[in-house]
Amino acid sequence: MQANWREIPAARNSFAVLSAACETTGWHLRPVAQPESDVTCYSLNSINEVRYRDEIANAECITVVGGPHATACWQEVATNADYVIVGEGEYTLPSLLASLEAGGDGRIPGVATVDWYEPVKSSVRLDAFPPFSEVKGYVEISRGCPFTCGYCQTPQMFGHCMRHRSIDGIARYANRYGQARFVTPNAFAYGSDGVHPRFDKIEHLLRNLSHEIFFGTFPSEVRPEFICRESLALISDYCTNTRLHFGAQSGSDAVLARLRRGHTVAEAIRAAELCHDAGIIPVVDFIVGFPFETDEDQRETITAMQEVARNGRIHIHRFIPLPGTPLAGARARSLLSETEKVCGDLALGGKLTGSWNEPEIRFFRRRLK
Incomplete structure (x- = not known):
């Protein structure tokens, strides 16, 4: 067959x-x-x-x-x-x-x-399967997410308990190529429960990798509350990437709370500032058009984007109500004229990528590396 x-x-x-x-x-x-x-x-x-x-x-x-x-x-x-x-x-x-x-x-x-x-009764143990073989792919180092962000399918598909591939298993495959890139919902959560970081385990992993290491950038990212001087030092000391990709998602604390993001706007802005101070360019995700977003919420997001753009880059998405998520079936709200203008100005200035009007683009174009 x-x-x-x-x-x-x-x-x-x-x-x-x-x-x-x-x-x-x-x-x-x-x-x-x-x-x-x-x-x-x-x-x-x-x-x-x-x-x-x-x-x-x-x-x-x-x-x-x-x-x-x-x-x-x-x-x-x-x-x-x-x-x-x-x-x-x-x-x-x-x-x-x-x-x-x-x-x-x-x-x-x-x-x-x-x-x-009939549903399965257990989850996949990552070390039980190779991340790739004849067909080259990125090495998936972690799976699952303890957070319940309203727009995200990850915990619905892979569960809320994080699972990690072993350091030996990661190194065995990552070291076969000149560049090591990883798949994970949060690179800085490697080796942890997904809430309390274990930077000692991340350093152990990075020490076992050779060649060029790209960590916390395409095709993965990190969470803003995991960004600190200790985590940024790991990027500076061991990694090739000069950019770090993380999600702020909104400039409104009210929206973040309703999304159950688990962090504040201040933490996201602080993360971008710490990246800049460490000589690392922050690339920050924002989503516009949440169905419950008020005009003021959207204006707060514009303000946050402009603040981040002073020293970093923005990657923007239009809200998509994905099946299996808490916001499935909802409808994206319209954008304010000032939102469209600010996005356009930032894009023309080389500070913004993504699409604020065509949400499907994020599934068909590669992210900024």
């Missing part, structure tokens, strides 16, 4: 991860530009899913769909796909392929069909 992987730009690292997991049990995922026999696998987010919906429904082969959207909306996705992988796929996908090859019905924990679903 031939297992294929539908090539989708936004799912390149998922391909690396799942290809490596499948190889451990003898499966080779062949990249294809369209569905092909016998089985074609997809990984979709909640923005690009609509692009592939008809293709999956009309495919003349067995279709398997996973990813953030499939996890959040498995019942909907199962109306078009033959099988839906809900949650993590490293163990579930190879097991599903083995079931299908043996003539089984594919009804195993973690897999949904239009009329059946």
